[in-house]
Amino acid sequence: MIIEAVLLGIIIGLVRGGKISRLKYINLKGSFLFLLAIILHIGIIIMNLGVFEYNTNYYTIMLTSSYILILVGLIINIHSRYFILIISGLAINFVCFAANNFRFPINSNAVKLTYGNEFYQHLINNEIKFFIPLEEAKLSFLGNTIYINMPFVNDLIISIGDIVIALGIILFIQSVMSDRFIKGKGKLKFAKGMFKN
Numbered sequence: 001m002i003i004e005a006v007l008l009g010i011i012i013g014l015v016r017g018g019k020i021s022r023l024k025y026i027n028l029k030g031s032f033l034f035l036l037a038i039i040l041h042i043g044i045i046i047m048n049l050g051v052f053e054y055n056t057n058y059y060t061i062m063l064t065s066s067y068i069l070i071l072v073g074l075i076i077n078i079h080s081r082y083f084i085l086i087i088s089g090l091a092i093n094f095v096c097f098a099a100n101n102f103r104f105p106i107n108s109n110a111v112k113l114t115y116g117n118e119f120y121q122h123l124i125n126n127e128i129k130f131f132i133p134l135e136e137a138k139l140s141f142l143g144n145t146i147y148i149n150m151p152f153v154n155d156l157i158i159s160i161g162d163i164v165i166a167l168g169i170i171l172f173i174q175s176v177m178s179d180r181f182i183k184g185k186g187k188l189k190f191a192k193g194m195f196k197n
Helices: 002-015 020-025 031-048 057-076 082-099 108-115 117-124 160-178
Strands: 104-106 131-133 146-148 156-158
Touching: 002 020, 002 160, 020 160, 031 057, 057 082, 082 104, 082 160, 104 108, 108 117, 108 146, 108 156, 117 131, 156 160
Parallel strands: 104 131
Antiparallel strands: 146 156
């Protein structure tokens, strides 16, 4: 969903007469925080492949730490109003994660359509360590309930939080591309209208 949001933001930016070259002025503070979060997520994926048992504390620690790192990184860079949307979406997803013992609710029917019968059977048998069937979850309405079938790309199963995050990314990307006042080397300066009042 993040990749799709970035691409859509670029397309909207171009339609508005923006320039892709302006994206080079994005210089996020604390970028190492995002890098560490990515490394932790890779570790989580490895765990989901069965390398570690699910009851290990490492899973919860790594997942929680990755969210904290991303959240801190976003807060540090909250100079644009659109980062508030990304933080809000992240918070929504994290609340849903935490409420379900760090497993994310997902629409089982959508899983069957997207990933096939084998994955579906593993899900309903609670054999997928990262997900839990929507019907058994707490705060299920915040889970991956929305199924999107699009031509030429993979089907998506997303949450309300994912949509809020994607909206923030789209608005941020297109605003940077459309801002004629961005200048300086390695620094990102927004036009006056981009700041919160």
